Amino acid sequence: xxxxxxxxxxxxxxxxxxxxxxxxxxxxxxxxxxxxxxxxxxxxxxxxxxxxxxxxxxxxxxxxxxxxxxxxxxxxxxxxxxxxxxxxxxxxxxxxxxxxxxxxxxxxxxxxxxxxxxxxxxxxxxxxxxxxxxxxxxxxxxxxxxxxxxxxxxxxxxxxxxxxxxxxxxxxxxxxxxxxxxxxxxxxxxxxxxxxxxxxxxxxxxxxxxxxxxxxxxxxxxxxx
Amino acid sequence: xxxxxxxxxxxxxxxxxxxxxxxxxxxxxxxxxxxxxxxxxxxxxxxxxxxxxxxxxxxxxxxxxxxxxxxxxxxxxxxxxxxxxxxxxxxxxxxxxxxxxxxxxxxxxxxxxxxxxxxxxxxxxxxxxxxxxxxxxxxxxxxxxxxxxxxxxxxxxxxxxxxxxxxxxxxxxxxxxxxxxxxxxxxxxxxxxxxxxxxxxxxxxxxxxxxxxxxxxxxxxxxxxxxxx
Amino acid sequence: xxxxxxxxxxxxxxxxxxxxxxxxxxxxxxxxxxxxxxxxxxxxxxxxxxxxxxxxxxxxxxxxxxxxxxxxxxxxxxxxxxxxxxxxxxxxxxxxxxxxxxxxxxxxxxxxxxxxxxxxxxxxxxxxxxxxxxxxxxxxxxxxxxxxxxxxxxxxxxxxxxxxxxxxxxxxxxxxxxxxxxxxxxxxxxxxxxxxxxxxxxxxxxxxxxxxxxxxxxxxxxxxxxxxxxxx
Numbered sequence: 001x002x003x004x005x006x007x008x009x010x011x012x013x014x015x016x017x018x019x020x021x022x023x024x025x026x027x028x029x030x031x032x033x034x035x036x037x038x039x040x041x042x043x044x045x046x047x048x049x050x051x052x053x054x055x056x057x058x059x060x061x062x063x064x065x066x067x068x069x070x071x072x073x074x075x076x077x078x079x080x081x082x083x084x085x086x087x088x089x090x091x092x093x094x095x096x097x098x099x100x101x102x103x104x105x106x107x108x109x110x111x112x113x114x115x116x117x118x119x120x121x122x123x124x125x126x127x128x129x130x131x132x133x134x135x136x137x138x139x140x141x142x143x144x145x146x147x148x149x150x151x152x153x154x155x156x157x158x159x160x161x162x163x164x165x166x167x168x169x170x171x172x173x174x175x176x177x178x179x180x181x182x183x184x185x186x187x188x189x190x191x192x193x194x195x196x197x198x199x200x201x202x203x204x205x206x207x208x209x210x211x212x213x214x215x216x217x218x219x220x221x222x223x224x225x
Numbered sequence: 226x227x228x229x230x231x232x233x234x235x236x237x238x239x240x241x242x243x244x245x246x247x248x249x250x251x252x253x254x255x256x257x258x259x260x261x262x263x264x265x266x267x268x269x270x271x272x273x274x275x276x277x278x279x280x281x282x283x284x285x286x287x288x289x290x291x292x293x294x295x296x297x298x299x300x301x302x303x304x305x306x307x308x309x310x311x312x313x314x315x316x317x318x319x320x321x322x323x324x325x326x327x328x329x330x331x332x333x334x335x336x337x338x339x340x341x342x343x344x345x346x347x348x349x350x351x352x353x354x355x356x357x358x359x360x361x362x363x364x365x366x367x368x369x370x371x372x373x374x375x376x377x378x379x380x381x382x383x384x385x386x387x388x389x390x391x392x393x394x395x396x397x398x399x400x401x402x403x404x405x406x407x408x409x410x411x412x413x414x415x416x417x418x419x420x421x422x423x424x425x426x427x428x429x430x431x432x433x434x435x436x437x438x439x440x441x442x443x444x445x446x447x448x449x450x451x452x453x454x
Numbered sequence: 455x456x457x458x459x460x461x462x463x464x465x466x467x468x469x470x471x472x473x474x475x476x477x478x479x480x481x482x483x484x485x486x487x488x489x490x491x492x493x494x495x496x497x498x499x500x501x502x503x504x505x506x507x508x509x510x511x512x513x514x515x516x517x518x519x520x521x522x523x524x525x526x527x528x529x530x531x532x533x534x535x536x537x538x539x540x541x542x543x544x545x546x547x548x549x550x551x552x553x554x555x556x557x558x559x560x561x562x563x564x565x566x567x568x569x570x571x572x573x574x575x576x577x578x579x580x581x582x583x584x585x586x587x588x589x590x591x592x593x594x595x596x597x598x599x600x601x602x603x604x605x606x607x608x609x610x611x612x613x614x615x616x617x618x619x620x621x622x623x624x625x626x627x628x629x630x631x632x633x634x635x636x637x638x639x640x641x642x643x644x645x646x647x648x649x650x651x652x653x654x655x656x657x658x659x660x661x662x663x664x665x666x667x668x669x670x671x672x673x674x675x676x677x678x679x680x681x682x683x684x685x686x
């Protein structure tokens with residue numbers, strides 16, 4: 001379909017640009033490491049309690065670093081007024097959103113997978129016990145976070161102080177997705193059975209579906225003046 | 226567009242009367258709760274504001290959708306009024322909670338489903354208002370606000386449900402009784418009386434705020450016209 | 455071709471465009487004149503489907519301009535360059551070619567790189583280009599999908615002589631292919647040289663709309679003064 005083709009072309013373009021300039025992934029990864037450092041001062045990183053908090057810690061790191069990435073999503077289009085060229089093109093607003101969300105998800109997943117081993121070393125957490133499920137949680141959780149962040153990046157693209165505004169707007173809405181991701185991740189890290197936690201997978205899927213549809217439908221209103 | 230000062234007296238009078246009625250019900254009529262004493266009366270001013278705030282964001286979402294469909298800025302006026310007044314009521318909820326919880330349960334705060342959701346809602350209201358402040362052009366501001374409100378309203382519902390799920394796994398002390406804790410019927414009367422009064426006050430304040438928004442917009446517009454000459 | 459009917463555009467309560475009725479027929483080259491703030495850019499952005507009218511309609515072939523099928527037929531050069539610094543010239547054009555569904559994209563792109571003199575630097579990042587080269591890449595981007603409607607917002611303002619010559623040549627060719635062209639500009643002489651029709655905007659209203667006769671061409675400043683308010 002035209003829609004998907006446009007979205008993929010836009011995703012590919014964003015990925016290519018980032019691969020070349022690395023402008024945002026380097027900064028985000030460094031920031032993730034900094035946050036890991038800061039957390040080490042807030043509690044004893046070697047205790048058993050750490051494992052119980054591990055999911056929460058990890059997703060806090062991912063959220064803080066992730067917001068940096070998401071902020072750039074539409075902001076990078078303002079440099080040469082290329083956003084105008086995108087919006088004027090036949091690509092529907094929803095396809096522009098979808099393409100950018102796809103690219104952002106790839107960036108964030110890359111960030112998460114790079115940070116994970118470092119986290120495992122710093123906090124003595126075994127993360128490789130149930131890798132399949134962990135990756136599923138990463139994908140579902142990251143997509144939810146990305147959808148909200150990408151659409152709000154579009155909303156704030158021409159707004160003053162957007163770097164500060166984006167987290168304030170995004171985090172309250174993503175609470176359910178983060179909650180689910182944290183619960184599932186902690187369950188995997190502590191080796192608990194996943195069966196009683198399956199409800200959180202459903203929460204993530206529902207969150208992802210609802211907000212993806214909402215975003216694709218509404219983004220046009222903020223892209224066309 | 227002249228201000229009709231005379232015709233706007235009905236709603237405020239009704240609000241005033243109902244608030245007086247509610248105060249009577251809460252302070253004089255309903256019997257004192259057995260275990261908690263007089264402090265429990267805060268409950269009648271703690272719970273209804275939260276419900277009003279929920280009504281606020283839902284009405285705000287309705288206005289937001291209507292704006293997106295019609296591009297009529299009057300819906301934007303309604304939306305911002307709802308959110309701002311909703312913020313006031315939600316703040317009331319958050320402030321009265323600790324004053325009740327501390328003497329009765331010994332804690333200032335708890336992250337139970339309701340309070341957490343109330344706080345998230347508060348942050349959403351604040352985020353919305355901060356965003357509005359940063360956009361000057363009225364239609365851009367209205368469109369951005371409308372999209373944000375729709376996301377926030379849907380998000381608030383999901384947050385509440387997710388919080389309840391979370392608290393079944395990570396129980397915290399619950400203030401204001403859990404779900405289904407019994408209320409004697411006089412207490413229901415006081416509660417609903419307070420809620421009804423607050424809803425009317427809400428409607429009243431929204432009207433005032435709407436008028437203020439329209440005046441503000443007209444002033445901005447005139448200023449722009451003058452500059453363009 | 456494009457039909458503007460009863461269009462108003464409000465920014466808050468300020469009307470940037472007031473009750474505009476304008477037909478842009480096929481094959482016409484319309485010079486859009488007016489002071490800064492008269493509403494030229496606002497109108498062009500609406501014609502490019504970048505913003506929608508507050509009131510009234512803009513249609514092409516009886517369909518809204520926002521339809522994808524219509525947007526495919528429009529090309530615009532606005533104030534911004536609208537190219538990606540971190541993509542090569544070739545990649546920039548490939549990206550836009552895929553958005554516009556350009557057939558035989560490879561061949562078309564190669565041709566446009568030739569025409570704009572960028573063939574030698576096709577694999578260099580746009581970031582490394584001189585200003586003139588960037589302008590020429592922007593021109594290639596706008597013409598790549600062979601738009602039937604060209605919207606040019608003060609196109610000659612920042613162009614160097616090579617880019618100016620290129621653009622004039624391309625406008626000629628587009629005209630030969632019966633494209634409709636709208637050029638908004640301050641530079642009366644250049645506009646009149648190319649234009650077949652003239653429209654003047656004054657504070658958002660259309661104060662003149664008619665053919666660009668030889669009389670107009672020979673004394674453009676008088677003509678302009680006659681149809682606009684004196685400068686304050």
